[in-house]
Amino acid sequence: MCNLCRPTTPLSLCPTFGQIFRAPAGETSSGAQAAAAARTNVTAASMPQLSGQKGVRILIKGGVVMSVDPDVGNFAKGDVLIEGDRIVAVGANIEAGDAHVIDAAGKIVMPGFIDTHHHQFETGLRSSLSDAIVVNDGRPENALNYYEAMLLGFSQHYRPEDVYINELYGGLAQLDAGVTTVMDVSQIHHSADHSEAAIEGLRDAGRRGVFGYFEGWWEGKEHPGGARRIRKEHFSSDDGLLTMVMGGEIYIEGYEEMWAIGRELDLPIALHVVTTFGMTPTFDELAKKGVFGPDNIFIHMTGMTDDAWKAAADAGAHVSLSVPIEMHMRHGAPPVQKALDLGMSVSLPSDVECTMSADFFTQMRALITLQRMHANETALSGAEEFPPLMSCAQAIRHATIEGAKGLRLDHRTGSLTPGKEADIILLDAEAINVAPLNHAPGAVVTLMDRTNVDTVMVAGKIRKWRGQLLGHDVDKLRRELEQSRDYIFEKADVQHDLFA
Numbered sequence: 001m002c003n004l005c006r007p008t009t010p011l012s013l014c015p016t017f018g019q020i021f022r023a024p025a026g027e028t029s030s031g032a033q034a035a036a037a038a039r040t041n042v043t044a045a046s047m048p049q050l051s052g053q054k055g056v057r058i059l060i061k062g063g064v065v066m067s068v069d070p071d072v073g074n075f076a077k078g079d080v081l082i083e084g085d086r087i088v089a090v091g092a093n094i095e096a097g098d099a100h101v102i103d104a105a106g107k108i109v110m111p112g113f114i115d116t117h118h119h120q121f122e123t124g125l126r127s128s129l130s131d132a133i134v135v136n137d138g139r140p141e142n143a144l145n146y147y148e149a150m151l152l153g154f155s156q157h158y159r160p161e162d163v164y165i166n167e168l169y170g171g172l173a174q175l176d177a178g179v180t181t182v183m184d185v186s187q188i189h190h191s192a193d194h195s196e197a198a199i200e201g202l203r204d205a206g207r208r209g210v211f212g213y214f215e216g217w218w219e220g221k222e223h224p225g226g227a228r229r230i231r232k233e234h235f236s237s238d239d240g241l242l243t244m245v246m247g248g249e250i251y252i253e254g255y256e257e258m259w260a261i262g263r264e265l266d267l268p269i270a271l272h273v274v275t276t277f278g279m280t281p282t283f284d285e286l287a288k289k290g291v292f293g294p295d296n297i298f299i300h301m302t303g304m305t306d307d308a309w310k311a312a313a314d315a316g317a318h319v320s321l322s323v324p325i326e327m328h329m330r331h332g333a334p335p336v337q338k339a340l341d342l343g344m345s346v347s348l349p350s351d352v353e354c355t356m357s358a359d360f361f362t363q364m365r366a367l368i369t370l371q372r373m374h375a376n377e378t379a380l381s382g383a384e385e386f387p388p389l390m391s392c393a394q395a396i397r398h399a400t401i402e403g404a405k406g407l408r409l410d411h412r413t414g415s416l417t418p419g420k421e422a423d424i425i426l427l428d429a430e431a432i433n434v435a436p437l438n439h440a441p442g443a444v445v446t447l448m449d450r451t452n453v454d455t456v457m458v459a460g461k462i463r464k465w466r467g468q469l470l471g472h473d474v475d476k477l478r479r480e481l482e483q484s485r486d487y488i489f490e491k492a493d494v495q496h497d498l499f500a
């Protein structure tokens with residue numbers, strides 16, 4: 001049956017997808033073979049070529065619609081109409097004539113998640129630094145730390161092809177988990193070829209991506225001046241599926257030049273702000289100089305002074321908090337309450353998969369439990385005033401629309417708002433870990449995980465359909481990623497020991 005056409009229409013009769021589901025010529029069509037062929041053909045990308053195209057109308061029908069837009073509201077049973085790459089209507093019962101229908105009964109329909117800081121080039125090194133902290137601060141238990149092992153170690157050996165496969169695989173993995181937008185913090189610009197590979201990997205993953213042009217390390221590198229070429233060649237318009245951000249790390253000599261280039265090119269400037277990197281005095285100086293602006297994306301913001309926080313808030317800067325990573329790796333306590341008290345826009349990033357999952361259910365649960373733990377402790381201490389408890393709906397805002405604001409994409413994504421591009425996920429609310437559904441935001445934040453991500457759409461194009469990622473041979477990509485991983489381990493002279 002074709003859920004995209006009518007729930008009762010045999011696939012072969014569906015006017016749009018009959019072609020997709022037809023078994024290859026010459027193959028006998030027993031039920032099992034036809035089903036297998038259908039799956040193969042869907043994976044071969046026929047379906048995404050149709051959805052998202054100009055004039056193609058799709059009606060997501062009868063879902064629990066959580067728009068994340070107060071002006072649009074929520075619907076216990078609602079519809080979302082898409083035309084081409086855009087959302088054109090959200091409502092209780094939309095008449096859409098000949099639009100293809102996606103039956104969303106039992107599904108929560110909401111905007112895709114937005115990750116505002118993810119080092120995708122490290123995907124092949126997943127979990128390799130699970131026990132590490134962020135930097136060697138001189139204490140005896142610091143044998144394993146991210147800065148030395150990853151940035152000064154593994155990352156030095158990447159070839160452009162390693163960058164590409166890591167970017168692509170990491171992007172697809174997050175797409176599969178419903179993260180439709182990422183800012184990729186690619187600190188891997190050793191050469192122009194590395195930069196090109198990073199952009200290509202982002203592009204081939206087919207989701208909304210922000211190319212974060214962070215540092216490179218090799219002699220003769222193009223960074224940071226290469227930003228001018230890259231902006232011109234790849235990002236001359238800010239209307240594409242990929243856009244650009246300038247990295248401006250203040251722990252690197254010459255950061256002033258990076259900031260100047262970012263502003264010359266009208267790009268947001270993103271940087272890690274971490275007390276354990278010894279950044280507090282430099283950040284304070286910058287605050288005093290009055291150089292912060294609404295174009296700044298400050299990542300982590302652990303251990304900064306009240307004056308610096310005030311300067312960041314007054315400037316309208318955005319804060320990106322990777323809560324599990326900050327707690328796990330000794331960045332300092334995640335300053336969730338501080339940012340909220342100052343009324344700042346706060347988004348969630350996954351950061352590094354060498355140490356923690358890039359799954360957004362993990363991010364939302366870490367955020368809300370940490371915020372509530374602090375507020376509850378204050379209440380229990382007998383204090384008369386304590387912060388309001390974060391709601392699940394608010395956690396979802398931080399995982400969606402606030403990220404869009406930080407990346408200057410809120411006019412295009414982050415909510416189910418007519419006129420915005422259709423970055424939409426369908427989450428299975430009838431799954432064994434969720435049913436029965438009693439509270440939509442609560443189910444998403446407190447119960448769900450990536451297995452509940454049923455369907456994913458980016459700019460109207462279906463990228464995951466009924467549990468299956470489309471358009472890529474993931475097994476082949478995994479083997480390529482493993483080969484890249486083996487090469488990097490060997491070059492870095494690190495033994496691949498699963499229990500070390």
Ligand SMILES: [Zn+2]
Nearest residue numbers: 117185272351
């Ligand atoms: Zn980072």
